[in-house]
Amino acid sequence: MTMKEQLNLFDNESDTAMYKHKITLEKIRNELINFGLTKSQAKVFIYLGKYGAKTASEISKALQLPRTETYHLVNSLQNLGLVTAELTHPTKYTAMEMKEAVTTLVKQEQDRIDTLAVKEESLSEMWDAIPYFAVETDESKSEKMQLLHGSGPISNKIKDMVSSSTESIKVLGSMADVLRMYYADVFDWVKDSTSELDIVISPSSQMPEFLSDLDQNKIRMCDLKTENKCFVINDSKEVLIFMRNANHPTRQIFAWWSDSDTLVDMMSTLFELSWEKGEKAY
Template sequence: MNSENQISLFDNESDTAMYKHKLTLEKIKNELISFGLTKSQAKVFIYLGKYGSKTASEIAKALQLPRTETYHLVNSLQNMGLAVAELSHPTKYTAMDMAEAVATLVKQEQDRIDTLANKEESLSAMWKEIPFFAVETDESKSEKMQLLHGNGPITNKIKEMVDSSTDDFRIFGSVSDLLRMYHSDVFDWITDGQTNLKMVVSPLNKTPEFLSDMNSDLIRAMPSNSENKCFVINDKKEVLIFMRNANHPTRQVFAWWSDSETLVDMMSSLFELSWEKGEALY
C-alpha cells in the first residue's frame, strides 16, 4: 500500500468508503491527546499501529510531516514507552499494542499524581512560613462565587461542602444526578458526617435500587418534570447550582457555587416549597 493510499485514512472525504474509519480515528486521536500526547504524536502512533513498522522517512511522507520533526516525534513516543525502534538500517519504528499503550499512559499519569500528592505536605508547610500581607479594610463579608466544569472539580466541591456541614444538607435533582452522586460516594460522605440529609427527586417514575436502600423519610418525589434542575445547599450558607446537569445532551456537567446569602435563601425557599409539594416514596 503506497503513501497516497495510507494518508487517505486520515484525510478521505465523506463520500468515500473510508470515511467511517476517519471518524473513529478522530475519536481515538482525541482520546490519546487527552492522555497528554500532541496531535502529531497521536497521528504517528495511530499510523504505526495500523500500518506496521515504518522508517521515519516513510512516516514523514505518509503523514506529510517535516522529516526533522518526525524524528523528534518517534523519539518522544519511545521515551513515553509507546513505540520501539528496530535494529535495522534504516531504523524502523513500531507502535506498542493499544491496550499496553493505554496502560502505560495511565501508569505514568498515576505516578505523576502520586508525586504531586507527596509534595502536598511540604508545599503547604512552606506556604505557611510566608506571612499574609493583605490588609483588610472592609469589615463586611465579601460574597464569593466559583465556576466549576467537569465531574471531578464538582465532586470535590461537594466533598468540601459535606465536610463543613453541621446542620443540614439538601439535594434537589433528577435520578441521573443522584445516581452520579451515589457513584461518587457523596451519600457515604454524608452518612459519615455530622449533617442531616434531605432530598427532592424530580421526576421519579420508578424508584431505583440505590434510593430504595435509603431512609424514605429523607426523600420526596416531585410529580412534575424538573429533570434539568439540580442544586445542593449546605447549612443555608452555600449553594451549588448545576447549569448543566447529568441530563444535559453533552453529558458534560457545569456548576456554579456561591455563598451569597440572597441566593442561598432563594434556593432554600425553592427546596422547602418542593419538599412540601413532594410525595413520599412509599
C-alpha cells in the same frame, strides 16, 4: 455472536439480555472516568474487556463511533497501557484485565501526584518570599461565589460542603443527577457525617434500586416539569447550583457555588416547596 447482541452491552432497553447489568456497567464506566478516562475511552475499554479482541472497524460499528475517532481512542488507550494491539491484518485490539488496568492507572496518577509534591515546597517558598499587600479593614465578611468546571472540582466542593455540615444536606435534581452523585460517593460522605440527607427527585420517576439502602422517608418524588434543575444546600449557609446538570447534552459540566444569604434562602424555599409538593418514594 451477532452485532445486535454486541450492542446490548450498552443498550438501555429493559428487554435486552444485558439490561440487568446496566447499573453495574454504568458504575464501572463512571469509575474509569474518575481515573481519568473519557466516556468514550471507558466504553471502548469495557467493550474490549467483555467481547475480546476486536478490530477498529468492529469497535466503531458496535459502539456507533466514527471510525477516525475509534482509531484515536484505541491509540490513546494503548498510550495509557490499557490496550494492546495484535500484529494481524487488520489490527485487533485487546484490553488488559481490569485489576491490572486499575493498577496501571493508579500508578500513573501516583507518579503525577509525586511530581507535584516535589514542587510543593519550592512553590510555597517562592510564594512566601513575596510580601502581602492587602490592607485589613473593619468591613463585615462579604458574600462569595465561585464557578466550578468539571466533575473533579465539583465533587471536591461538595465534599467540602459535607465535611463542614452539622445539620443537613439537601439535594434536588433529576434521576441522572442523583445517580451521578451516588457514583461519586456523595451519599456515603453524608452518611459518615452528623448531618441528615434529604433528596427531592424531579421529574417523578420510579424509585431506582441504588437508592434502596437510603432512608426512604428522606426521599421525595416531585414533578417540576423540568429536568435541568439540580442543586445542593448545606445547613442553609451555602449552595451549589449546577448550570449544566447530568441531563445536559454536553459532557462538560459546571456549577456555581455561593454563600449568599439571599441565594441560599431562595433555593432553600424552592427545596421546601418541592418537598411539600412531592410524594414519598414508596
